[in-house]
Amino acid sequence: RSSTSDSESDPFNNKITLTGYNSKAVKTLFEYLDGHQQMMDNVEEFDVLADMLRLCDFYGIQKPVALISNKICSIKLNMSNLSSCIQAMLALGKLEKLKRVDQKLRSRF
Numbered sequence: 281r282s283s284t285s286d287s288e289s290d291p292f293n294n295k296i297t298l299t300g301y302n303s304k305a306v307k308t309l310f311e312y313l314d315g316h317q318q319m320m321d322n323v324e325e326f327d328v329l330a331d332m333l334r335l336c337d338f339y340g341i342q343k344p345v346a347l348i349s350n351k352i353c354s355i356k357l358n359m360s361n362l363s364s365c366i367q368a369m370l371a372l373g374k375l376e377k378l379k380r381v382d383q384k385l386r387s388r389f
Contacts (some may be wrong), residue, residue: 287312298335305331312344320347322331324355330368337375 294375298306305328312320323329329352338346357365365385 290365300327301335302331304328305335308332309335309341309344313341316372320344323351326355326361326364326368327371330371331356333378333381334375336373337377349378349381352381357388 288356289301304323306326306360308328309332323332329348333352335341335344336348352368353379355361355365365388369382371384372385
């Protein structure tokens with residue numbers, strides 16, 4: 281038996297590490313990419329949508345970016361989701377490609 285790990289010896293055993301992201305964001309994004317639009321339609325949380333955008337940016341996924349960006353900018357801002365909105369702005373403001381979304385959220389205050 282060789283000293284290489286299973287993932288090194290098997291080129292089809294590629295694993296993606298998804299730590300640091302909201303689990304609902306991960307599940308919803310990959311369900312959407314698999315053709316299941318309904319889960320995406322039901323997401324109304326700033327932080328979940330922001331994490332979906334962060335995932336798209338990190339992994340170079342282009343397809344849902346415009347949809348998610350429009351969705352996050354159209355959520356009604358109120359006292360119950362204010363903290364989530366601020367968290368989303370902080371996360372998106374760090375990413376050059378998503379600064380436009382961050383600026384749209386900031387303009388709502």
